[in-house]
Amino acid sequence: MNDDIETTSADHEGTAQGTPEARVQSDAPVASPGAPVSDVASAALGDDAVVDADDGGAVVAGEGEGAGEGLDEGEIAADYIEELLDICDFDGDIDIEVRAGRSYISIDSAGEGSLRLLSKPDTVTALQELTRIAVQAKTGEFSRLILDIGGSRATREQELGAMVDRAVEKIEEGATAAALPPMSSYERKLVHDIVAARGFTSESEGEGRDRHTVITRA
Secondary structure, three states: OOOOOEEEOOOOOOOOOOOOOOOOOOOOOOOOOOOOHHHHHHHHHOOOEEEEOOOOOEEEEEOOOOOOOOOOHHHHHHHHHHHHHHHHOOOOEEEEEEEOOEEEEEEEOOOOOOOOOOOOHHHHHHHHHHHHHHHHHHHOOOOOOEEEEOOHHHHHHHHHHHHHHHHHHHHHOOOOEEEOOOOOHHHHHHHHHHHHHOOEEEEEEOOHHHOEEEEEEO
C-alpha cells in the first residue's frame, strides 16, 4: 500500500471551494554572491508585495513604483528569472508560451546537469511562487504563470499519472474512493484530466493547502 493515497469504503461528498487568505510582506534584502537561492530570489524581487495564499501564493496588490497596466507578464517573468540565473551563475535558455491566457515559462540549458539543482520539485514550486510575486508586484494583477525548469513539468505529470494509476488499482480492488495528497490547483487540473482518461471520476475536496483530489468510479 502506498502512503500517499488514502482509500475509503464510503462515498465522498465535495465541499465548497474556498481558500483562507494569508498576507506576506517581502523586505527585499540585498543578497550577496553565493547566498542561498531563497535569499537571492528575494533580492531580485525588489518591491514589497502583498500575497494571497491561493495555489501557493498570489499577489493581490503591488506596492512598488513598477505597478501599472500594459506590462507583459511573460516578459516580466523572463527578466526576473534571467536576473536570478545570473546571480546564481547558472546558464539557461528561457522560452515564453501563452496558452488559454496562461503564461508558461520554460528554462532549459545546453549544459547537461547545469540546472539539476533548480529542477527539484520543491525548488521549482518555490521559484514559481517567487516569479509570480515578482510579476504581480509589477502589474498589480493576479498571476497564474507556470514555471518549468529542465523538463520538471513533464516529469511531474508522469509522477501524477503513476499516482492516479495506484489510486485506480485501489478502487478496482474494492475501495469506494481513493484520495490523493494535497496539490496546487494546476496539478489538480492535470489529475482530473488523467482520471477522466482512465475512465474514472474525480473532484476536489478540502480547503486551502489541504485541498486535494478524490477519485471514484464513473
